[in-house]
Amino acid sequence: MFSIVTTIVVTMLFSCESNFKKVQQIGVLQNEPIGEAKNINVKYTEAIDSIAKVIANLESPKMLDYSNRDFSFQEFPDGVRLTLFDENNQKNVVLADYAIVYKATDLIDLQGNVILITPQNDSLFAEQLYYDKGNKWLFSNLPVRLKSITANNAHGDIFDSDTKFKNYTILEGRGDMILKD
Structure with missing residues (x-):
């Protein structure tokens, strides 16, 4: 027994x-990623007057697809080149060492040695920059530095801009904030 x-x-x-x-x-x-791709070239389009127009182009040597997650995303560990087109086909180019694209929120999180170059050859330098595809908006809450040929050079801790880089704001957000009831 x-x-x-x-x-x-x-x-x-x-x-x-x-x-x-x-x-x-x-x-x-x-x-683990559900897929891996090399030499990615993704074009984002928008219908303007019944014509599909490219508004952004993302290129990268490598993409890891995590669409098997509840909050799905694509990761670009080897860097990206993001080109943003305006209605006159002028382009702003953003380069970054790393990026994540979140499908549910239409956000692209660009990180590491981020450089934005305008058609006027102005350059914005940052460690992190977000691109909101839906609102056509660029922003950061980390230090940025603008080197400009057309305007004054600037630096700050907060950056907001349209994708045309025509209306941008750079603010210094340093300092203590006291909240009272």
């Missing part, structure tokens, strides 16, 4: 260990 009970217990322990390893593997798979 004792040997029968021992055999059943040992069998159950081994079967539980096998299932536990399977569960661990499922967790690893969920953290």
